[in-house]
Structure formats: C-alpha cells, structure tokens
Amino acid sequence: MRKIVNTFLFGLIVTCQTQLVFASPGEDGKIRIEHVSPRLVDEHFAVSAEFVNLFSDKIVSTIRSGLKSVIQIEIQVRNDAQKDVFHKRILRTISFDIWEQRYAVSDADTTRFVTEFSDAKRLGGRLQDKLLIPVARLNQTGKFFIRMKVGINPISSRQAARASDWLLDPNQRQEYVASENRSSTFEINLNRLVSFFISSRKQSDYISDWFVSPVFRMSDLNK
C-alpha cells in the first residue's frame, strides 16, 4: 500500500514540474497600444491613441454575423509618486445590423453608423482627443504619466471567466442519491491554478499589456 502511494505521489510531483516548465505564453497577434499622445484641448487634459490587432478574424466574423463586441479601454493618469490622479474606463460597442447592412460604433453618449468595416475599425480602434479631466484640477508643475490598457470581449467578459476557471464547483457537490454519508466538498484544479499564476503577465489574447507613457508635465503639452 505504501509503495503504491509513494509511486503515486512521485508521479504527481514529476508531472507538476513538467507543467511548470512547459507553461509559456505566446505573443503572436497581440493587441498593442501605439501612438499615445496627451494634449490640452478646451482646457482639458485629452489623449489620443491607436489600438493595433484589436480585430482578429474571429472577432470580425462574429461582428459580421450580427453579434455585439465590446471594447474596454482603461486609462489611468498617475503622478510621479505612482498614485492615480485620474482613472477612467470607456466601454465601446461595435455591432453590425445584417438587415440594414451597417455598422454601429457606440460610446456612452454617441452612436456612429458606417457602412464599411474599415470605417468601423477606424472608429472603434482609436481614441481621438478624448477629454479626460479639466487641466485646472491637475498640478501644473507636477510630473505625470499615462497607463493605458485595451481589451475586446468577443461576446462577453472573458476576464471574469479567466479569474474563475481554476475553481471547480466551489459549492456543495450535487447529491445523486439519498446518501447515508452526506458531504460537502471543494475542488481546485492545480494545473489551471499554476498556469493562472505563471501566465498572469500574459493576461489573454483579447487584452493588451499595460502601455506606460514617458513622464510629462502639463506645461510641456501641445494645445
């Protein structure tokens, strides 16, 4: 009995180590943020940016079949002490009306309609002088930098699924018979738990890495 148990535990350790060695993220077709430029517009601090590789073939095909995709943009403005002075989350929806044959790109307060996907891609895949915060609320001599991240949910939130997929059924296990031996259990999938921590820097194919801008002063910005 002890021999069987020892062999079993040895197999477990060897396989776990193998999983650790071979778990490595890939970088093909990764979503990137480029050409981030902070400006002053109408007494506001504003930012422009372009998102590259946001629309994979799968996402384009899903949009063209009539389903909505949601783009989520996270923008943080931090001071040189690494503290957030401003944080904004922008949700943008892209959909295609297969009967009217037109695309709709919707932000919180505006919806723009276009007939070509290239136009929808251009509208959805960039920020153009997005007003963030009145300049008066920022220290004029202070140093700041921008952190930005963008993700696209092909159908719905994938981040939530990713955070929970290493947990299997954390609730009471279903009872199938009138059992004499009632139990409540939990299960943790070790492989998914390991890969969750190992690949936490990678996030997902649908989310970019954090873009961090060089440090700037308000007085340095173009109007």
Place this chain on the structure above:
Amino acid sequence: MTNLRTPISRHLSRRLGYLTGLLFIVFFLLNPNAVRAQVESQQRKLTIEGIELVGNKKTSPEVILRDVDIRPGTRVTPDEFADLLLRNRQVLEETNFFKAVEVFSRPGSERGKVVAIIEVQERSGPFFQFEGGYNDLSGWFFIPASLRFDNIFGGGNRFGARFLLGDRLNKLSFWYRNKIFREKVILDAEVYGAGKMFIHYFGQEKAHQDVGFGGLRVKLTGTGRVGQHFFMGFRAENYDPKDTIDLDSGGLLPSADLPPDIADDLQEANLQALSFGLLHDSRDNPSYPLTGFWGALTGEIARKEVRETNRISNFGKLTFDARIYRRLFGRQVFAMHVKAGYGTPDSPFYERFYLGGANSLRGYADRRLTPAGWGTKLILTNTELRFPLTNEGFPNHKATGVLFFDSGGIWAPGDTPRIKDLYGALGLGVRYKMPILGTMRFDFAFPLNDIDDETVRFHISLGQTF
C-alpha cells in the same frame, strides 16, 4: 349571490377589456417607434444554420455535441444567440475535457443566417486537483493528490485516481465515468481500498473502532426527460472490522463486552448489494435554491457472507430523503429537509443509520444520538428560514443568515419508535462564500434534550445543510 355577481363581473371585465385595448391604441399612436420596434423585433431573428467545430483533433464531434444545446434551424435574436453561445461555452468548459473553449460565429449562406463556431483546445495530458471537504462519517478530509485523465483519448471518458487523507478515513481509489448506451446512461465505477474509524457511544462513554474495507462500486444513472429519474447500483465489498474497540477514556473494550449488535459483525465479511432508486429534482438553483423540490427514494438488497464460517445473511435498506424550498416574502427562503430510513435487523452496524452532527441533527456531537450498535430506524427533519445578509448578486450573494429547528429520532433493532424518543435543537447560523472553499457554514445550535450537559454546540462545515 353567485347569480347576482356573474353578470356584474362579466360587465366589468368587458369594460376593462375595452379600456385596456383603448390604452394600447393610444400608446402605440403616441409611440410609432414602439410599434416599429415591436414588429422589427419579431422579424429580425437570426436562423442558426449550423455548428462548426474547430480544434478537435482527437475528440469526436459527438462527444462535443452531446453537451451542446445549439440546434440548427432555431430562430433567435442576436442577444439570445450570444447568450446561447456563452451558455454552451460554460457547459463545455465544465466538462473538463478541454484546456480552453472559445465560441464565435460567422455569417451564414444568406442574409439572416448564422453559423456557430466552437473552438476547443484539447488536453494533452492528465491534470491534478486538490480537494477537501467535510463528511458526516469521515469528518474533515483532504485529497492532496487527485489525478484526472478527462477525455485523454478523445472518447469523452473520465477516469482518475485519488488519495484521500481524513480525520477518520484514509482511502485510495480509482474511478471511471462515461456516458454509455447512446448517451442514455451515465456509468460511474470505482475500485478502492480504505480504512475508516467508526465512533460508538456506550452511554456517556465514547469509543472508536477501525474498519478496513475495499471493493468495487458501479452506478448507472439515466439521462433524458424520463431516464434522469432512475438510477441503480451494485457494490461488492470486503469489510474487516477490528475486533477490539478503543475507549476515548483509555483502554480497550474486548469483544466479549460488546453489545451483540456489534459483536456479531466483527468477523471479516464479503458483501454484495444491489440498489435502485427514484430521483426528482426541480430546484431552481442547486447551490442556493429559492424554490423547488429535491427527493430520492433508495432501496437496497444485500447479501453478507462471513469469510471464516461461510455464514450467509441477507438484509435490506430503504431510505427516503426529500428537501422542499419555498420563497417567502422578499428574499427569505423556507427550506425543509425530511429523511426517513429503515434497515432490516440483520444489517451489520457499518450499514446502519446514525443521528447527530453538522449535517444531521445539529446541537449534538457527530453521531452522539446513535444507539450502541447503530440504528435501523431513523427519522430526521431540518427546518430552516434563510435570509440574505448581503444583497449584491442575490441569489449568488456572499452571506446568508439562518434560523433553524432540527428534530429526529433513531432506534436500534427491536425498539419501537415513539414520539417521546425524539430529540430536538434550535439554532442560528451564518453561511459565507469564500474564495476557493465555497460556502462556509457556521451554526450555533441549542439542544432541547439534556444529553451531555451542553447548552450550545458550535458546528463548522461547508455548503448549505441541505
């Protein structure tokens, strides 16, 4: 009176009907967009043209599609289609057959048609789980090494091995699970070897006895609308109880001093049992039911053969277990559990019923109310009023409060069940959802019978009581 009321009510209902119709006409005249939207929403549905599977090199399409409820030809709105895709992604993820599941879509062969795309990433090897929990008979247990080979050959098979270390149980088991007979039956099989510690009470004296056992268990559960209500099982096991009992106060209780119900079952024996049962589940949410019913009736006939003497005896057991849930005003839930069991007097003590504990009758220690030699007749009721303590995400909220009343009785062979033999307890508790562990349960139970001079007992466990 009825004759007078009928014409008046008819008149009023006719008037009410006209008024409602008029209001609708006015509403639609004032809101032409609403009419348009109404018509458009009825017309603008997508027709699912088909399903495309991507990435399944070893897994047959049947194994994937047996769990999927996307039906070609169905007409759905874009939102319904998105929900359908996401729901099926979750179902496929929960099979554990794949490392990752993605769902997409593409336009179909003509306008208004759409094709669902399911992309899977297959597992290339086994995976490991860490498990743990609480069990009435075994106490707290952990499974530090659970190895699983789900869908390793692509046929939708699940098999694995697990090594369990517990408070009162150690067990090594190998198990197999698959759907057979054209997906109409779920087969569960387990081969195992284990050692379990049984707790006995002789009056105020607590004692424990080790019982080694092992064997094979097979269970067949139906699927489909009718089949899901039936199950049957078979087990062939070997039991080897230790012939002495250790008293918690120190010393041994030799077999000569044991009650006959235990002394008769101290020899190594082989046991074969056939079980059958009926099952019904209409709960709206198994982890936190707001309404519905869960009930099972299980019967078992068994044959026991003592290895040394070849003496054969037969015994049987019938167990009824039912839970009912009703949502009261607002978010409160009334929940009730009833369990009744009967075993024939020839059943060995390790096959009999127990009473007392966190999942049984709260307010008393695990199995504290069980007679020496264990019981062959059992009745247990748990009644709870559940109310959320936090509102966010209800009914998947974080914290729940509970007021409960438990009552039950247990009788040894030859004893006649009487009302005055019933035990009871009142209490209150909190259930709190924790990451990884799931729902933690904390109960303060006040026993209504004076057994151990205790005024309150604290139980900690996992999940809802029932």
